[in-house]
Amino acid sequence: MENSSSVTFYDFLDKMRNPSSLDLVRSIKSFIVSFSFHAANPENNGKRVQEFFSTMEAAIIDHPLWADASDEEIDRAMEGLEKYVMTKLFARTFAVSPEDAMIDQEISEKICLLQTFLRPEHLDIPAVLRNESSWLLAEKELQKINAFKTPREKLLCIMSCCRVINNLLLNASLSEDHVPGGADDFLPVLIYITIKANPPRLHSNLRFIQLYRRQEKLISEAAYYFTNLISAKSFIMDLSAKSVSMDEMEFEKSMEAARQANNSSQVEHSLALDEASMLGEHAYPATATTIETETTTSGRLNYPYMEAEPGELTVEDVERLLKLYKDVVTKYTSLCKTVRYLSMPRMGVIPPPSRGTGALSSQSEETSANASHQANSSSILEGTDFLSLEPQETSEDVHHKGEVQRSENCTKEVHKLGVDEMEAKIVKGFQQNTD
């Protein structure tokens, strides 16, 4: 499934490179750029993205490139669009509000405590449903939720987890004299698995799916299982002695003991958390970052804001940023001129910019060149955004080639690793080949 979805995605990118979709590309890029002008307000952002998806869907339906396209083809294009837009906007949309980060931490800490003493019998999970290997599989599926960047893929992790539980329930009802309990059986198992898995940034991931998964896709079965995980999260947050089959005194004692144990190992704990969050970052290496890291390693010290998040910047940074920005643009434009100059004698005409893969790259070059004449804050954002757009586009193209070559023998690996990790691997491999 992941594999076919990446093929779908390259199909979308190919269509976007078609000259006739220049208007669509412009809309997409201007939407992505416009996003940086607004303060991070998750609700508003979600609404804006959903509205943009609807507008684009209408545009795609009317577009000559999709003339006579079936509903399915339109849907595939929209899946591609969602993936493209949300990958670009990930840093600006995922877990951006401090409250969300706090809730994530709160849940995670509570789960850590519960993990030390909560047993299936405390949720009255019947013995026939206690199957360690199924549970482990379901936990693994759920933990993957933080390793993906797009709402669709995150949602698929929830669906896979629930599918494992459903299979367990079905097997139990087939093999034993167990009356199928439907949700009476399903929810407690999901809650227990969520506690065992302690999926990273649970709250933020759920919110991200809710806000940014295309609304017509968060319905029906997907909506049901999504709701169940929200429900599990909510149950865990409010979990007290009253909500489990456990003596109140014993519950409080166990919680206190877990807190004590946690405090005494707090140093290790915080280290582990740091490590986990770092691993979290590495689990979804932005392909753009990968490329940027590779190409700017030598100049890393000169560009100290490469890893900076918007929230960390202060007013004082603006001056420095502006200086750096001008520096980068100057270098970039002269580099472009040189490249153009070097390739001119052989071609006889002005060639399309470097690889000439179409609208995305040529437009970005134009814009950043123009932007160098303006020194206001909007051009900073515009310029940086396009600068970051181009490398990513390159990486996707590289990935595309890599994918075609390797698609046959890597299908299984993709399933195991997830698309983003796979992308990073392929990009790296490709670079080694070309270097």
Added chain:
Amino acid sequence: MGCSSSLPGRSSEQLGGLNNNPETNGVSDAKNLRVKLVLLGDSGVGKSCIVLRFVRGQFDPTSKVTIGASFLSQTIALQDSTTVKFEIWDTAGQERYAALAPLYYRGAAVGVVVYDITSPESFNKAQYWVKELQKHGSPDIVLALVGNKADLHEKREVPVQDGIDYAEKNGMFFIETSAKTADNINQLFEEIAKRIPRPSTSS
């Protein structure tokens, strides 16, 4: 007791099919309705058995029926040549999950509240759910009260008349069913289908 034994052995392939399924695209017009139905009731009253019975009874090898443990969907055709696709959301009936119910019944077009005719306690719980749905459910929600396990005459503790009276007072549809014998199961869903308000067309 409760559900009969044979379960269709087609479980795994269904869940992941989030995309490329035109049926999930929310196609809902005057002739083909897609309806969210939420099931509420004490644990052990046989909510999921009713649904399994309904889905299996109508089993049509050409239809893409999703067999999950707690989410099922089933389309029925009515005599006026319209179809209704029920998307059935089961809820956990244990008391400790009661506070989570609003997450499930939000936006539901139909609420089916089930009790067990051998358990007065489950009938009390059913009344609690009816009140909750009336207060917090969608304003035009279609409500049905279902007394299940009607095959257990000799153990009956909730008289039929109590169910009828309560449903009448609250303007809801009432029926007694047996998931075990399949009695009245189809009638329940057909009756609900008839009561669902149609999107206003020219008529």
